[in-house]
Amino acid sequence: MLKKFFILCSGSDSDILETCSNGEQNKYAGIGATVFFTAVMAFIASSYALFTVFDNAFIAIGFGLVWGLLIFNLDRFIVSTIKKRDRFLDEFIQAIPRIILAIIIAIVISKPLELKIFEKEINQVLLEQKNELTLANKDQIAQQYNPKITDLNNEIAGLELQILAKNEEVNKLYDIYINEAEGTAGTKLLGKGPVYKEKRDKHDVGIVELQELKTENKAKIAGLETQISELESNYNSRVIATQPIISSFDGLMARVTALNELPWLPSFFIFLLFLAIETSPIIAKLLSPKGTYDYKLEDSESAIKTWSERNVKERQVLLKTDIEINNKVYNDIADEEELYNYKRKKARELMQLQADAFMQKQQQALK
Structure with missing residues (x-):
């Protein structure tokens, strides 16, 4: 039963093959088994690749089954259309388009499996890329808010400088009227005379103005700090809102790109393995001598052609x-x-x- 199934997979004429020896039947059963298991590998590879895209096992398996059947049909067609000729060069020429198609199929099958085999290494590359994207994203968003925050901080610094300047001015007035009272400066008369009272009044007026300036500037600073807090809050909100996009940066294209950043030699060997599997039925047909099945098939086709x-x-x-x-x-x-x-x-x-x-x-x- 299994032998008949693999003969069916090989694309050969089962009626003619039944009249041939067991060795001839086993040869085509082996070719059919290669075609079948290649389709199974294509199903697994495409299912995994589509799972990374849709993140749904049922959808991935459904589309993977369709893809596996398509590869099975293509391989079966490739093997069944290669006919034995009297000269090897004629056989090789007719096999060239089929070999090219087999190479394309091998690339398509091997790439998703490479993604699965090197999944840990790819995840590390993706993590580094995500970190770089996160930093770049923060810098880009900060460029929208930093100039405004800098201007507001400069305004706050200017208001604080006004308070410091007024405070220094009041301190100087304090020193002046104290020195006047002690007789060390000004009129140099010891005691609290008219000049002392005048300078003391100026100091008292300065203190009032200082208090008013502090009250006014503190209110302005509080408003500016509120604006800075709002800008920083908006910045953090933007960063949090865009982070899920970066976190989900692990789709099929991103993984293929990350795979290309890894050393190429291991991937190349995996590709060669699938290329050998995919082209093995073709190569087996090219290298095998003309058997009983080939002669009978040629006789059947030539009879129809002659008729x-x-x-x-x-x-x-x-x-x-x-x-x-x-x-x-x-x-x-x-x-x-x-x-x-x-x-x-x-x-x-x-x-x-x-x-x-x-x-x-x-x-x-x-x-």
């Missing part, structure tokens, strides 16, 4: 003979006097009718 060519030639001869007989018959009839007189009479009647019809049209035109 078809014979029928075509017979129809051509029949047509040629029929034309020659018809020509001879018409030549013989052309010499008969009775037929000549009859056609002459009919031709005269036809010409008379034409003349009468022409005359009637001319008369109607003149009326």
Whole structure:
């Protein structure tokens, strides 16, 4: 049962193969088994690749099954269309397009399995890429907010400098009226005279102005700090909102790109393995000698070809003979006097009718 199934997979003529030896049947059963298991590998590879895209096992298995059947049909077609010839060069020439197609299929099958085999290494590359994208994303978003935050901080620094400058001014007024009272500066008279009172009043006015400036600037600073907090909050919100996009940066294309950044030699060996599997039925057919099945298949095809060519030639001869007989018959009839007189009479009647019809049209035109 299993042998018949693999023979069916090989694309060979089972009726002809049943009349061949067991060795010939086993050869084509082995070719069919290779075709079948290649399709199974294609199913597994495509299912995994599609799972990374859709993240749904049922969808991935469904599409993977369709892809596996497609690869199975292509491989079966490739193997079944290679015919043994008398010269190896003729066989190789007819196999070249099929070998090219087998290489393409091997690439398509091997790539998803490479993604699975090197999954840990690919995840490490993707992690590094995600970290780089996260930092770049933060920098890009910060460029939208940092200039505004810098301007607001500069305004806060300016308001604080105003308070410091006013405080220094008040301190200087304090030193002036104290020195006046001690007699170390100003009028240099010890005691609290009119000049002392004047300078003390200026200091008291400065203190009031300082308090008012502090109150006013603190209110402004509080408003500016609120704006800075809002900008920082918006920045953090933008970073949090865009982070899931970066976190989900592990689709099929991203993984293939990450795979290309790994050393190429291991991937190349895996590709060679699948290329060998995919081309093994073709190579087996090219290298194997012409067997009983090939001779019987050639005999069956040549018999049909000979029968078809014979029928075509017979129809051509029949047509040629029929034309020659018809020509001879018409030549013989052309010499008969009775037929000549009859056609002459009919031709005269036809010409008379034409003349009468022409005359009637001319008369109607003149009326």
